[in-house]
Amino acid sequence: MRPIAHRGPRRGVKDGRNPGVWKAGLLTTVQDFGRRAYAHLGVLRNGAIDGYALRWAQRLAGLPPTVSALEITLFGPTLEVMGETYAALAGAELRATLNGWPFPSGETRNLRTGDAVDFLGADTGLRAYLAFGGGPLGGWLTHP
Numbered sequence: 001m002r003p004i005a006h007r008g009p010r011r012g013v014k015d016g017r018n019p020g021v022w023k024a025g026l027l028t029t030v031q032d033f034g035r036r037a038y039a040h041l042g043v044l045r046n047g048a049i050d051g052y053a054l055r056w057a058q059r060l061a062g063l064p065p066t067v068s069a070l071e072i073t074l075f076g077p078t079l080e081v082m083g084e085t086y087a088a089l090a091g092a093e094l095r096a097t098l099n100g101w102p103f104p105s106g107e108t109r110n111l112r113t114g115d116a117v118d119f120l121g122a123d124t125g126l127r128a129y130l131a132f133g134g135g136p137l138g139g140w141l142t143h144p
Helices: 036-041 051-060
Strands: 020-023 027-031 069-073 078-080 085-093 096-098 107-111 116-119 124-133
Touching: 051 069, 051 085, 051 124
Parallel strands: none
Antiparallel strands: 020 078, 027 069, 069 124, 078 116, 085 107, 085 124, 096 116
């Protein structure tokens, strides 16, 4: 099995704590399950569109349901791993790769500094969720 070729030069901003974003993708957001308790204050519920896939990614990564993940739509970002961690991918099959090798939905991979995670486009489905264990996105919320 040969790795899938990487598409284009890497460009982006790295901050040392979170994944370096070389390409943002069509629509990649940080999502959790939303804010149900604040509707009386006019705060929309929002949250992940595919809650089942989000929870699947969280479970694969060993995370509680309160931790956020990346919601990736149709074709996604190219990320550079900025530290030792692991990630779980669930939901749509967006032809994800890790250093050019296939990273199928429903699996967890160990990640090392400098690894590249890329999403080449949808084979089946529309949205996938990438949850990072013990690290970069733990505890992020899209709004309080």
